[in-house]
Amino acid sequence: MEKTWNNKAWFMVLPVLVLVAFSAVIPLMTVVNYSVQDTFGNNQFFWAGTDWFIQVLQSDRFWDALTRNLIFSGIILAIEIPLGILIALNMPKTGLGVPFCLVFMSLPLLIPWNVVGTIWQVFGRVDIGLLGYTLDAIGIPYNYVNNVFDAWVTLIVMDIWHWTSLVVLLCYAGLVSIPDAYYQAAKIDGASRWAVFRYIQLPKMKRVLLIAFLLRFMDSFMIYTEPFVVTGGGPGNATTFLSIDLVKTAIGQFDLGPAAALSLIYFLIILLLSWIFYTVMTNSDAQS
Amino acid sequence: MARINLDHIRHAYGPNPKKPSDYSLKEVHHEWNDGGAYALLGPSGCGKTTLLNIISGLLQPSEGKILFDGKDVTNLSTQERNIAQVFQFPVIYDTMTVYDNLAFPLRNRRVPETEVDRRVTEILEMIGLSDRAKKKAQGLTADQKQKISLGRGLVRSDVSAILFDEPLTVIDPHMKWVLRSQLKRLHKQFGFTMVYVTHDQTEALTFADKVVVMYDGEIVQIGTPAELFEKPKHTFVGYFIGSPGMNVLPAKIDGSSVDLDGQKVNLSFAPKFAAGAKMELGIRPEFVRLGREGMPVVISKVEDIGRQKIVRATFANKPIAIVVHEDGEIPAEPKITFDPNAINIYADSWRVGGEA
Numbered sequence: 164m165e166k167t168w169n170n171k172a173w174f175m176v177l178p179v180l181v182l183v184a185f186s187a188v189i190p191l192m193t194v195v196n197y198s199v200q201d202t203f204g205n206n207q208f209f210w211a212g213t214d215w216f217i218q219v220l221q222s223d224r225f226w227d228a229l230t231r232n233l234i235f236s237g238i239i240l241a242i243e244i245p246l247g248i249l250i251a252l253n254m255p256k257t258g259l260g261v262p263f264c265l266v267f268m269s270l271p272l273l274i275p276w277n278v279v280g281t282i283w284q285v286f287g288r289v290d291i292g293l294l295g296y297t298l299d300a301i302g303i304p305y306n307y308v309n310n311v312f313d314a315w316v317t318l319i320v321m322d323i324w325h326w327t328s329l330v331v332l333l334c335y336a337g338l339v340s341i342p343d344a345y346y347q348a349a350k351i352d353g354a355s356r357w358a359v360f361r362y363i364q365l366p367k368m369k370r371v372l373l374i375a376f377l378l379r380f381m382d383s384f385m386i387y388t389e390p391f392v393v394t395g396g397g398p399g400n401a402t403t404f405l406s407i408d409l410v411k412t413a414i415g416q417f418d419l420g421p422a423a424a425l426s427l428i429y430f431l432i433i434l435l436l437s438w439i440f441y442t443v444m445t446n447s448d449a450q451s
Numbered sequence: 452m453a454r455i456n457l458d459h460i461r462h463a464y465g466p467n468p469k470k471p472s473d474y475s476l477k478e479v480h481h482e483w484n485d486g487g488a489y490a491l492l493g494p495s496g497c498g499k500t501t502l503l504n505i506i507s508g509l510l511q512p513s514e515g516k517i518l519f520d521g522k523d524v525t526n527l528s529t530q531e532r533n534i535a536q537v538f539q540f541p542v543i544y545d546t547m548t549v550y551d552n553l554a555f556p557l558r559n560r561r562v563p564e565t566e567v568d569r570r571v572t573e574i575l576e577m578i579g580l581s582d583r584a585k586k587k588a589q590g591l592t593a594d595q596k597q598k599i600s601l602g603r604g605l606v607r608s609d610v611s612a613i614l615f616d617e618p619l620t621v622i623d624p625h626m627k628w629v630l631r632s633q634l635k636r637l638h639k640q641f642g643f644t645m646v647y648v649t650h651d652q653t654e655a656l657t658f659a660d661k662v663v664v665m666y667d668g669e670i671v672q673i674g675t676p677a678e679l680f681e682k683p684k685h686t687f688v689g690y691f692i693g694s695p696g697m698n699v700l701p702a703k704i705d706g707s708s709v710d711l712d713g714q715k716v717n718l719s720f721a722p723k724f725a726a727g728a729k730m731e732l733g734i735r736p737e738f739v740r741l742g743r744e745g746m747p748v749v750i751s752k753v754e755d756i757g758r759q760k761i762v763r764a765t766f767a768n769k770p771i772a773i774v775v776h777e778d779g780e781i782p783a784e785p786k787i788t789f790d791p792n793a794i795n796i797y798a799d800s801w802r803v804g805g806e807a
């Protein structure tokens with residue numbers, strides 16, 4: 164059949180283009196706009212060039228927050244990914260346990276961020292929280308309000324509690340897609356439990372793991388609500404991540420220029436790191 | 452290398468089987484000789500894979516025992532039974548190289564690396580993948596994957612038995628022939644007990660000393676290719692083996708005379724059967740003589756298949772196939788006779804003897 168060539172298709176994608184323009188491009192350009200100008204109010208703007216970017220990149224505040232972000236993401240990835248795999252491997256593949264486990268695993272994912280934060284904020288309080296009170300009672304000093312280590316532990320445990328399920332569900336989806344014949348062949352070939360994991364299960368989970376890794380990385384790197392609710396960025400600045408810093412700059416101090424520059428830098432860092440992870444992981448796949 | 456006894460094996464996939472139809476495998480009781488080459492032949496869903504999985508220990512039979520050389524192995528794991536099995540759907544380990552795929556069963560058993568190398572190189576040679584040894588197994592074509600799967604089954608030389616579940620389905624005819632003769636050679640050399648599942652009757656008949664025909668969860672006959680051809684124990688065997696299959700005609704039997712809807716045939720024996728059984732006469736197309744004498748037939752079609760002709764005709768209101776030599780004449784008023792030694796009588800589909 165002869166292909167017809169015309170521009171009608173553009174009308175079909177137009178609504179999407181408009182939507183994307185309003186939801187992403189225009190806000191982003193507004194931010195870009197702020198990041199290169201200065202204002203003293205009255206809607207008067209002056210060209211500032213790269214001044215704000217330089218100011219942000221030269222401030223200790225930025226580098227400290229970035230370091231905190233990287234450490235936080237590193238820790239939760241190092242715990243959630245292996246833990247998620249481990250749980251997924253031990254979930255039943257058939258029978259009545261399957262729906263039960265799936266629902267049970269999905270529960271934390273259904274709870275909004277600020278609610279999770281509030282739950283843990285109360286849970287960990289020394290005066291009325293079950294966790295905080297109990298720890299205190301059995302003689303373990305614990306106080307996330309004024310102890311840096313305790314604040315971090317609380318945030319990390321909270322994130323693991325909230326998000327490991329996501330990794331579990333993704334891995335589980337990868338695992339159940341493995342045909343029985345592979346396990347049968349492994350038995351015939353005398354493969355150990357570890358070999359089954361290493362050569363059958365892990366390769367089949369690779370794709371979903373990549374997705375889980377990227378999602379968890381991006382999400383944890385943008386963490387805002389939980390530390391905001393639980394620690395408010397403290398004690399001191401110990402849990403002030405980039406996002407919290409950004410809000411402090413933009414809304415607390417109303418420094419729109421530096422805040423805009425910071426958000427662009429933040430955005431680019433996430434984009435860059437995600438791209439690096441993606442390329443590294445898919446390349447190791449293609450190498451043969 | 453082992454003699455394998457299946458002692459009243461039955462298997463049902465569902466729980467609490469009651470009626471015979473709940474069983475995917477109904478009562479298999481049989482001995483496989485040490486070093487024998489068996490072909491397992493049967494239609495789809497008749498329980499071939501189920502039987503193999505029970506022998507290799509991947510599946511626990513619902514009832515019955517399995518003995519290797521007289522030793523009960525029913526509760527032993529696949530690994531302890533030391534069996535190699537090649538699966539119907541090729542399984543390869545994607546992330547490993549072709550070489551490592553083949554070495555995997557050996558390395559798991561801590562075979563010394565020099566021995567591994569010797570065996571793997573030999574198998575690579577045999578399946579014709581030597582040039583790809585160091586490549587990842589991922590990007591291979593379906594037939595190459597099947598060859599690796601086959602190779603992994605053959606790489607261990609000390610196994611009790613090797614079970615092949617249609618190992619050559621996607622391999623092209625020439626390579627199939629090559630691999631089949633290689634398998635035969637290996638079998639002679641190492642003398643392992645070999646069970647080979649196939650849909651392809653020529654493959655089964657040329658390959659095995661004994662052919663096992665399964666039908667609907669049962670072994671209906673075990674015999675040499677000649678036995679299956681001449682004395683099919685069950686009408687299914689007659690129909691399944693041979694091309695075209697055996698002619699099976701409804702019959703009324705009185706003593707040694709058979710009434711085929713008005714046409715009379717005399718037997719050299721008087722079959723013994725229970726009253727009320729459904730009686731049939733079976734005769735292979737090769738043993739129906741077409742000529743001017745005998746019982747009348749109406750010819751509907753003649754198929755020329757090279758050195759023979761297949762005549763399709765109607766006899767006693769039933770379709771019948773007759774094989775005629777390529778220059779055998781087809782008379783204007785065709786009549787047929789049956790070779791009396793080649794007539795088999797069936798009661799309720801099972802062959803009845805003439806000794807009585």
Ligand SMILES: Nc1ncnc2c1ncn2[C@@H]1O[C@H](COP(=O)(O)OP(=O)(O)OP(=O)(O)O)[C@@H](O)[C@H]1O
Binds near residue numbers: 464502
């Ligand atoms: N895992 C299973 N669960 C339930 N029923 C099964 C299972 N595997 C096989 N069956 C049933 O058992 C019967 C025998 O199956 P089996 O796979 O042994 O047949 P087969 O002879 O190997 O067929 P094919 O030639 O198609 O491979 C079939 O009716 C099939 O539906």
Ligand SMILES: [Mg+2]
Binds near residue numbers: 500501539
């Ligand atoms: Mg099968």
